[in-house]
Amino acid sequence: MAAGMALILGVVKVINLSHGAFFTLGAYVAYALAERGVGTPLAAASLAAVIAFAFGVFLGKSFVNPVRSHPFALPVGTLACALLFEQAAQMVWGPHPLSIEADAPWIGPGGLVVRRWGVIAFLSSATLLGGLQWILSARPGLPLRLIAEDEEIAGSLGMDVETIRYLTFGGACAMAAAAGALLSPSGAVTPTMGRAPLLLSLVVVIVAGMDSVPTIFLLSIGLGIFGNACAWFLSPQWSYIALLAAVCLLLSARPEGIVALSGRRD
Amino acid sequence: MATSRSLLRFPLRLIGPAMLFLHFFSIVFSANPAFAASRPDTLKIGVLAPLSGPYAAGGTSFVQAAKLAVEQVNAEGGVFGQPVTIVVGDTQGRVDVAKAEALRLVSREKVAALVGAYLSEETVGAMEVAAAQRTVLLVPVAATAEITDKVRKEYARYRYIFRVGYSLPQWAEMIGAFLSDRKVRRYAFVGAGIRWNRELGETLDRLVAPRGITPAYTAYYSPGNPAFDTVAVAAAAASPDIVILADPGRNSVSFLKRLREVAPALPALSVGGALGDVRLAASVPLSAPVYVQAAAWRGVSPAATAYVERYERRYGAPPVGYSDTLPYDAVMVLAAAWRKAGSAASEAVVPVLEHGTFAGAAGHYRFDTAHQAIWGTEPGALRGTFVRWERGGARIVFPLR
Numbered sequence: 063m064a065a066g067m068a069l070i071l072g073v074v075k076v077i078n079l080s081h082g083a084f085f086t087l088g089a090y091v092a093y094a095l096a097e098r099g100v101g102t103p104l105a106a107a108s109l110a111a112v113i114a115f116a117f118g119v120f121l122g123k124s125f126v127n128p129v130r131s132h133p134f135a136l137p138v139g140t141l142a143c144a145l146l147f148e149q150a151a152q153m154v155w156g157p158h159p160l161s162i163e164a165d166a167p168w169i170g171p172g173g174l175v176v177r178r179w180g181v182i183a184f185l186s187s188a189t190l191l192g193g194l195q196w197i198l199s200a201r202p203g204l205p206l207r208l209i210a211e212d213e214e215i216a217g218s219l220g221m222d223v224e225t226i227r228y229l230t231f232g233g234a235c236a237m238a239a240a241a242g243a244l245l246s247p248s249g250a251v252t253p254t255m256g257r258a259p260l261l262l263s264l265v266v267v268i269v270a271g272m273d274s275v276p277t278i279f280l281l282s283i284g285l286g287i288f289g290n291a292c293a294w295f296l297s298p299q300w301s302y303i304a305l306l307a308a309v310c311l312l313l314s315a316r317p318e319g320i321v322a323l324s325g326r327r328d
Numbered sequence: 329m330a331t332s333r334s335l336l337r338f339p340l341r342l343i344g345p346a347m348l349f350l351h352f353f354s355i356v357f358s359a360n361p362a363f364a365a366s367r368p369d370t371l372k373i374g375v376l377a378p379l380s381g382p383y384a385a386g387g388t389s390f391v392q393a394a395k396l397a398v399e400q401v402n403a404e405g406g407v408f409g410q411p412v413t414i415v416v417g418d419t420q421g422r423v424d425v426a427k428a429e430a431l432r433l434v435s436r437e438k439v440a441a442l443v444g445a446y447l448s449e450e451t452v453g454a455m456e457v458a459a460a461q462r463t464v465l466l467v468p469v470a471a472t473a474e475i476t477d478k479v480r481k482e483y484a485r486y487r488y489i490f491r492v493g494y495s496l497p498q499w500a501e502m503i504g505a506f507l508s509d510r511k512v513r514r515y516a517f518v519g520a521g522i523r524w525n526r527e528l529g530e531t532l533d534r535l536v537a538p539r540g541i542t543p544a545y546t547a548y549y550s551p552g553n554p555a556f557d558t559v560a561v562a563a564a565a566a567s568p569d570i571v572i573l574a575d576p577g578r579n580s581v582s583f584l585k586r587l588r589e590v591a592p593a594l595p596a597l598s599v600g601g602a603l604g605d606v607r608l609a610a611s612v613p614l615s616a617p618v619y620v621q622a623a624a625w626r627g628v629s630p631a632a633t634a635y636v637e638r639y640e641r642r643y644g645a646p647p648v649g650y651s652d653t654l655p656y657d658a659v660m661v662l663a664a665a666w667r668k669a670g671s672a673a674s675e676a677v678v679p680v681l682e683h684g685t686f687a688g689a690a691g692h693y694r695f696d697t698a699h700q701a702i703w704g705t706e707p708g709a710l711r712g713t714f715v716r717w718e719r720g721g722a723r724i725v726f727p728l729r
Binding site: 149157159161166177248249262292293298299300305 | 380381382384385387388389521547548549550552553554555557558559562577578579581582585589590592602605607608610611612613
């Protein structure tokens with residue numbers, strides 16, 4: 063989800079506050095499939111990605127591209143889209159939490175708990191991010207890199223910048239929906255469930271910087287471990303505060319993001 | 329002559345605009361609910377609940393139950409032969425909005441009484457409006473002690489406020505009785521880090537100590553980023569006999585799933601809310617008992633069963649037994665009080681509520697001197713119920729009738 067947000071920030075150059083809504087959409091798609099006896103997370107993630115891509119392309123073409131020259135209109139507009147989706151989800155599925163039955167975990171040596179959905183989600187996101195990293199570093203990703211660097215030069219070289227922008231937007235929305243579908247067995251599915259991941263994704267993208275997919279991946283895992291460590295050693299209630307405080311400290315020290323810290327960003 | 333003709337023509341000219349003016353006002357008066365409310369042909373109840381925002385699920389059940397109660401009241405002939413209607417104010421889970429909506433319902437919609445709100449903070453805001461406007465407010469679910477403390481300390485101002493739902497000490501007392509019945513000696517108490525949960529946890533600690541029941545682990549997680557894995561592992565590591573889950577929202581489901589992964593044989597008790605929903609309970613592993621506390625449940629009494637069946641027929645799923653059952657009972661209590669008082673005027677209804685007994689789905693309601701409905705384990709008190717989820721439904725386990 064964070065990688066998708068970074069992609070939108072880098073290529074389309076907007077803060078997409080409707081990203082959490084696509085995460086929610088993915089979870090509802092997984093629930094709808096599970097209700098019909100299709101409990102395979104990969105099937106749910108694939109279908110959710112296709113649906114979210116279509117919605118994302120529509121949103122990118124009809125709203126984001128025309129409005130993106132107005133910097134304040136886009137965050138407000140995408141936030142409005144997210145709220146609209148939450149209301150629509152409430153009307154379709156109801157405001158009550160829904161839940162997907164998760165398979166029993168595998169208990170390893172020393173009481174190690176290995177969740178099936180957790181393994182699938184981890185491997186899927188690693189594959190997805192690996193693929194994204196390959197695309198960005200190889201020839202197919204050249205237009206994205208060029209647009210991220212300088213749109214005018216990309217346009218002067220004959221690239222269809224507008225089309226690439228809304229396709230990128232759709233692809234990033236598909237990644238968020240896939241994440242929602244893969245993580246849906248972990249908890250309850252509600253219309254507002256995308257809000258917390260949206261905030262955490264923003265944190266990850268801002269702290270990691272928008273250029274490095276591996277940094278985003280590692281930072282996502284690192285922040286999760288840090289939050290749980292704070293909950294264990296301090297108090298569960300302090301985990302969120304400690305996490306946000308650490309992010310504030312890091313940003314005040316290096317506003318450019320963590321990648322600049324390692325010298326990869328000029 | 330010309331002057332007299334023009335003088336005559338002037339009033340004639342006024343007739344057209346006057347007719348238009350009257351026609352305009354007839355439309356405005358009939359369309360505007362504030363004006364319509366002044367007609368004495370319906371009795372209005374203002375319902376305050378969050379229909380948007382993070383508490384929309386509970387708020388929607390709240391309003392659904394209130395609507396069901398009004399339908400029941402009207403099916404019984406209404407009140408004074410008049411139909412009863414509800415006007416809903418969306419509080420959005422915010423204190424300022426709850427106060428504004430309470431004021432709108434009383435001053436513009438001319439409701440005869442209020443039922444709500446949902447969160448304790450909202451309700452404390454709404455009760456200020458109810459007190460200032462001298463309007464009866466029945467509180468179904470907000471549990472903070474501040475509500476009844478205010479009635480006790482400033483009776484003249486807050487005498488219009490009555491709490492139908494259980495207070496925190498009553499809640500803890502009922503949980504304590506259940507723990508004793510299950511022969512629990514050590515418990516883990518886990519919930520979202522909000523004031524209501526802390527108050528319940530502290531009250532429970534104090535109340536069960538004389539029974540020899542002690543807390544083995546207590547944790548309040550951040551609702552924004554709940555570290556469920558850590559809390560579940562720590563709770564299981566403390567080796568309690570049961571985990572008490574004080575979270576009425578969706579996080580209770582997430583936490584229970586984590587708990588089952590690390591401690592499949594550890595029983596859990598939800599103090600009410602989302603885990604009372606049959607659709608959610610169906611997805612939770614039942615490798616160990618999952619108990620849910622509720623105000624009423626199907627099979628507890630004929631009244632409770634009739635209510636549950638009506639609710640299920642109307643909304644397609646049975647109630648969770650808390651945030652829907654108590655608003656239903658609040659409306660039923662209010663309608664019964666109006667009938668007994670022979671009036672919907674607040675000054676006539678307050679003494680009737682103070683001294684009367686009123687039937688609801690959960691049993692017979694009486695109020696103490698702080699206007700708190702009497703729940704607990706004493707004879708004659710409303711007792712609530714504890715159910716255990718099993719494949720195919722829930723079974724009442726305490727108190728056995």
